[in-house]
Amino acid sequence: MNTLTDRYLAATLRSVPTQRRDEIANELRASIDDMIEARTDGGQDATTAEREVLTELGNPDVLAARYADRRLQLIGPAYYLVWLRLLKLLLSFIPALVGTIVAIVEAAEGKGFGAIGPGIFTAIQVAVQIAFWLTVTFAIIERTQATVDLPGWTVDQLPAAPVRPGIPLADTIASVIMLVLTIGYLPFQHYQSWVHGTDGDNIPILDPGLWRFWLPALIVVLVASLIFEVVKYRIGRWTWALFGTKALLDLAFAVPLAWLALSDRLLNPALGERLSWLADADNRNILGLSIAVGTAAIVVLDLVDTALKTRRQTA
């Protein structure tokens, strides 16, 4: 015998705790039979009555959840806000941090521009892992009976209302001008560097060979930074997500620059013809090292300053 009622009972009892299964089964079967009987007494045929009664009782999984007093949600209102806050906090810097480290390591192994791919890939993987494990943890907490004592909300947690924009317009304009000038300088120095060869031709400061890849790549990063400045101004204050993006952009510009300087590929070798000081390999190494150290120092100071601002504005 495998009537619709049998199938309905089996489907309902599947997810009801074992120790109460038989009793619930007997009671529910009696109730269903009562409901069917009430309809057949009214002149309905048994098959239609059975279908209607089971339809009225609805999805067996929902009914089973009501019997077991189980919540039909992954993370309920008690933990949702804490889950969301932790998720945002973790995603705001860990994937970017790990991705950057991977990219730097790959770059140090001589992969050059190819290091960015693995960096982004790792960052995405880390983000997915964080989201997954955090959600699993909270889903388990939600399902264990033990209530976790969360600190209650107090008025002291209220963030300061913004009295003035967290990102002044003047700062944004200054940044945009600097970026535009830098972007413009890269092609400009190629044609007008005020250093002239013996034949009177202009000698670019930067190695013209870099135009095959590195200079366009740096310009792309600078344009991205330009867009970032506008987006940041529209958002109006520093967030950890913005900080992470800024760190990535800064590193995407500074790491190739420092690396090119250190490997003596930044400056035009032809400059040595005119500036005898640069013809000496030791001098070129010192200059390269200075550029690299200077770049690193600027990036670190900038990021520390930004991190402080972000902490103040998100606190």
Add this chain to the structure above:
Amino acid sequence: MVSEDVLRTHLQELRRGTVVVASLVALRRPDYGYALLQRLTDHGFPVDANTLYPLLRRLEDQGLLSSEWNTEESRPRKFYRTSDEGESMLGRLLDDLAAVQTSVTGLIQGVDR
């Protein structure tokens, strides 16, 4: 014009707790699931079967209802009855329901239209 959906949600909210009160009152006379469902419906407490049956079990787990299997009739049925504990809790619930009614009445009278 209030939308039907909004109205239904508010009515549901308003009615939610009254099913427990109605069940505890009705089960002063022992009854089984489907018969109780019909009695409640007849007395103006329409309730879905898939809400009432699990609710009865829950009230039993909380000690507000006691139960007994009756095997004398055509099919064995589980009869529920309001326990002593359920009775004292019902008293508190009814007091509160009355208090709500009083408060609403007072509020209506105190507010000019």
